[in-house]
Amino acid sequence: MAANLLFPEDQITSLKIKSVLKRDGRLVRFDRQKIANSIFRAAVEVGGSDRQLAESLADKVVALLNDMYPLGATPTVEEIQDLTEKVLVENGHYLTAKAYILYRAERKKLRLDAEENVAVEDNIPYKILWKVYSWNVDHNCDTVEKLNQQIRDDTYPQLVKAAEEAYHQEIDIVAEKIIHLRDRLRLIIVAGPSSSGKTTTTTKISERLQKYNISFVLLNLDNYFKNLEEHPKDEYGDYDFETPQALDLALINEHLYRLLQGKTIKMPVYDFKIGKRLSETVELTLTADQILLIDSLHGLYPEMTESVPHEMKFKFYIEALSQIKDNKGEFVRWSDLRMMRRMVRDSWHRSYDPLRTVGHWHYVRRSEKRHIVPFINKVDYVFNGALPYELPVHKKYLFKYFPKIVETYKDDPKKLDAYIRAQRVYELLKEVEEIKDESIIPKNSLMREFIGGSIYKY
Template sequence: MKINVLNQVLEVKKGDTLEEIAKQAKITDAVVATVDGRLRELTYKLEKDNSNVEFLNLSNTDAVRVYEASLRYLFAMATYNLYPEIKLRFNYSISRSILAVFEGYENVPEEKLENIINEVNRLVSLDLEIKRVKTTKDKAIEIYEKLNLKDKIDILKYREENNVNLYQTADYMNYMYSYMVPKTGHLKKFKAFNYHPGFIIQFPRTEFQGNIPPFVDAPTFGKALRNVAKWGKIIGGNTIDNINRYTETRDSQVDFVNLCETKLNNQLSELGKRIEENKEDIRLIAVAGPSSSGKTTFTNRLRIELLSLGIRPVMISMDDYYFRKEDAPKDKDGKPDLEHVEALDIELFNKDMLSLIQGNAVTLPKFNFHTGKREAGKTIKVDKNSPILIEGIHALNDRLTSLIPKHQKFRIYISPQTQLHIDNHNPISITDLRLLRRAVRDQKYRNSPVTSTMDMWPSVRRGEFKWIYPYQEEADFVFNSELTYEISVLKQFAMPHLLAIPAEDRHYITANRLVKFLKYFREIDPELVPNNSILKEFIGGSPFHD
């Protein structure tokens, strides 16, 4: 049987696994593979002649996801082997890592962590098989009861299918809502160390070419994540099962929606007070955050919050300071890189902001997106009670406001931060939440298919890593724009489009990953979403959206 690998034809036996084929092709770093565009585990047996096979290593995003899920599986197994009474919980954390905690423990004892790391290394050295097995829901419940995994039993009641996939290594079984590496020996790359209130697990990252990035502590961002954990206690947990309990009656839905919206209102109130306390000094308020964080709605609501405190902010669009497209820096493909900071007229922006703060009249530019050129805009003057409010990808980058003294700037980082889980071992990615928001918004406002959103998402992510995340710790305030009820609303907008993506489409991999957790959420009526909610920016009906 002939197949295509690395642009060459390879002769293989029918029924060979992808792992066997990788060895034959002398590929030693494969984590997972695609067969005719469909993601497959290395245990997959090839039966079709002339298949196109691409082996993916840790420079690939899908491979890293498989590796990270497999690593969680391995740490859960090691913890169970040594301490079966301990409930281990994984959270996504700072510095692109996993924070593992012991439920009921204020911290993880150093000795226990050292033993777990040693057990992980032992399991890696044994190169044990991680085998996928199919069973029934009833049998899976029996297995989870034996392993003291009640949270996994709770989620199974929302599963419509009777068949359940599990992964087994020796006598241990678990499921991580992901494909897995074939053997424990593949999981040599990781770092683990104590970090209150648990321990950090670092893994290879795509943006670091498959290497483990340096750990960069982020106390400001870490504080925001601790507040997320407190919020989980307030609502009685942050698993899908706990959220679904709020959907059982309309009254409970109303309470849940308003509870979540009040959390955001309280943050806005706190932020407004912080700015009011320093209003004599603050002349410029800068807002930045990754895609689909709700920046448009937030900035408008912040403006209204400040107006209620007698502060009259003036909103200025950074987009008006773009150079012509042909004058922008070029990306690696030679195309204009419009996300680059130097695609903006930094010198003019600095000059105009300083001049306004000094009380001078300034004629602002206005970028004409039809002609691709800047034109003269309105002339404005601001007084000392009117701070300038800017929002954009580079708003926290000091290069744009280097002429303005630090004490006159107040920087806000906005992003949805969640510790939402399918179960204790399976946190839901914040990035996936933002992708869902973006896909629903693009469909609603641009009539753009979800596959188009997925097409440009890698480019968006590259821009975030380069231009946003390095500056998040510079923020004076981290605003968490997550609404815990939102996936229960977004589901009904996103699911029809995700399910319509055919299996042969290259975006099926991403769509299937999203569907895997979305299907467990019960729906909340979109009519219950308040008019000024950040969620309206994505599902439609926002008074702040053009």
């Protein structure tokens, strides 16, 4: 018997139940770790920090499930949560039980609010998601297992080619829309959450506009970050690159206004490795027949471009709309996919430890929900920046880091979100076959923005 378990190991792991019925009617694989994480989260809310105790209490919930349900039974999520409350109360953890109950009530309210607007997810129309999912089904890559089979059957290179073609076809569609609105446009905004592919997509739109003899000026707002010592920090003392306040909004608006007036600006140059603007600047001028093109995490944030009249803007939103299911039948989370992209890119482009990227991702998501999602329904076009072939690439670059990341954050109550996220991605990558030869990924691919080797300069 394992030393830290209160019940025999066969009683814990040889479950009578294998599946759980979710609120939306889907059957998913039972996951004991989710119980432990929810208990630990509730304990942290009331000042607790004992991960081992949370694990032991989760074992008691599992043992109770084995006692109460017959072989092959499928309890609901609510029933498992009811038993968790029962275990917490009966073992004297009243404050934790209260925090757990309040958390359930809060989640219920959020679900009810979401059900009032069933046509969108994170403000993304379902018809767009359905289009992406249908493409994946048609190309046998809508599940991790099908993706693995393509690697085993050596059809993976064809998938890469088809995905790249689909991505570039959508670039052409956006270019055509911009050309149609040419007479009134002065500013094109490419916005989206971190590592969704904004920079590469912006560059490619620029290339298409050139083919149509449309002159443009590219303004990269990454150069407008404040020096690191001026950056806001989160509650853990980490520098927060994800808030709009990390950017010099006043200078951005001043430069936008001056550019539209036909004046020359001196754009700053930011060095992420030292966290400061360099002394050098780049002069930019926008003439009457040119369009200004910017990409920014916060391009939709109203204060970002308030100096530009609405009718002069074309707002374009990009998100990694992954529609691939793991072996549990759960869709891979968009934010997890983007976090993996950023882990790879930060490790070589910004000299950032992947462990720190995971640890900081909590405020990435927080900022997205505060400053991006509320404005998505105001955009002119929603673009899918996910590549259905990329999970095997992330397996190659990242899998080796996750044991250490999971272990580092496991017992840190302040980094519970990081632990849960790292554990979830680690389990996902365990299922994925590793890419054998990345040379099949084109040098002009969006994927190269993150793994390196691109023809573009970032």
